[in-house]
Amino acid sequence: MYKLPFAIIRLPKCSKYFLIENDKNGSNLYKFNSFNNSKQYILSYHNLIELHKPEFKNLNFSLSKSEEVKILNKNDYITLVNKTIDYIKNSNALKIVISRNLWLSRSNINPINSFLALCDANPNSFCHLSVWNNDEIWIGSTPEILGYYDNSIFKTMALAGTLPNKNSYHWSEKEIYEQKLVSDYIYQILNIYCDNISILGPETYGLNHIKHLVTHFSSQIKNDKSIYELINALHPTPAVCGLPLNLSKKFIDENEGYDRDFYAGFIGLEDISFKKYFVNLRCGKLFSNGALLFVGGGITAQSNPEKEWYETEMKSKIIVECLK
Numbered sequence: 001m002y003k004l005p006f007a008i009i010r011l012p013k014c015s016k017y018f019l020i021e022n023d024k025n026g027s028n029l030y031k032f033n034s035f036n037n038s039k040q041y042i043l044s045y046h047n048l049i050e051l052h053k054p055e056f057k058n059l060n061f062s063l064s065k066s067e068e069v070k071i072l073n074k075n076d077y078i079t080l081v082n083k084t085i086d087y088i089k090n091s092n093a094l095k096i097v098i099s100r101n102l103w104l105s106r107s108n109i110n111p112i113n114s115f116l117a118l119c120d121a122n123p124n125s126f127c128h129l130s131v132w133n134n135d136e137i138w139i140g141s142t143p144e145i146l147g148y149y150d151n152s153i154f155k156t157m158a159l160a161g162t163l164p165n166k167n168s169y170h171w172s173e174k175e176i177y178e179q180k181l182v183s184d185y186i187y188q189i190l191n192i193y194c195d196n197i198s199i200l201g202p203e204t205y206g207l208n209h210i211k212h213l214v215t216h217f218s219s220q221i222k223n224d225k226s227i228y229e230l231i232n233a234l235h236p237t238p239a240v241c242g243l244p245l246n247l248s249k250k251f252i253d254e255n256e257g258y259d260r261d262f263y264a265g266f267i268g269l270e271d272i273s274f275k276k277y278f279v280n281l282r283c284g285k286l287f288s289n290g291a292l293l294f295v296g297g298g299i300t301a302q303s304n305p306e307k308e309w310y311e312t313e314m315k316s317k318i319i320v321e322c323l324k
């Protein structure tokens with residue numbers, strides 16, 4: 001049995017699972033950063049330890065019971081989306097990402113089996129099971145890369161806009177606009193910290209049953225700037241917060257009515273040889289009596305509240321199916 005805290009991860013497009021054990025003398029870091037930057041958990045480690053399926057059984061740990069949590073029902077969520085649309089129409093805000101909790105009442109979730117199911121269902125996503133303590137066990141599989149850094153080359157993506165992954169669904173002005181806002185914003189930030197920026201996209205990024213729009217960026221960090229400064233400047237992007245940034249943060253804080261906690265924060269893997277950062281989406285916290293999931297979507301003046309509700313239902317579908 002491993003000592004808490006620890007994490008198991010599976011990188012995008014990689015078939016290997018790795019264990020990250022906490023070792024105070026390790027020079028590499030696994031960082032778990034909350035949405036509003038008020039909390040951070042860190043594991044320091046020596047090496048990523050490859051873990052084979054039979055070894056997963058050694059990862060025994062117990063889940064604690066969750067207190068009752070207040071969840072928005074469909075009507076409440078639609079009311080909140082309508083309020084957000086009104087606010088956008090009557091202020092300088094262009095886009096605000098609104099989110100909610102879902103409670104999945106299940107009495108015997110097996111974290112390891114759930115993690116493996118998430119890995120299988122999302123081969124191109126970053127999957128993790130981050131066990132900080134018995135009350136704080138996070139699981140997720142996120143498609144969104146906040147940054148890849150290697151040898152002064154920095155790559156990132158602007159990911160936004162969501163539709164069912166079917167040919168009959170075409171990108172409308174609403175999704176094209178909300179993704180362009182993210183893309184333009186990321187380009188502006190990169191211009192401050194990087195040289196030689198190249199851009200690819202936007203193009204469709206298909207996940208299992210949903211698709212997003214993505215623009216890929218590649219650049220070179222300026223000699224007088226650091227990767228840490230750049231990540232802090234990028235987070236949170238308008239993919240998970242909004243535009244303008246501070247107005248959106250304030251609106252979210254005053255209106256969402258719950259604590260996003262580590263949802264829409266970022267997860268960093270700061271290894272000697274590379275640095276990879278992911279936005280913590282399609283995630284939740286595991287308990288002995290169920291799972292608390294987190295999901296949201298970008299609201300603009302053109303949003304349709306009913307569709308926004310279904311978007312959050314679609315985004316949570318895979319994790320709901322994988323938690324077993």
Ligand SMILES: C=C(O[C@@H]1C=C(C(=O)O)C=C[C@H]1O)C(=O)O
Pocket residue numbers: 097099144159160161162212239240281282294295296297298299315
């Ligand atoms: C906010 C989430 O996803 C983000 C919002 C998207 C959107 O508004 O269409 C798409 C991808 C992500 O950048 C989430 O999954 O909870």
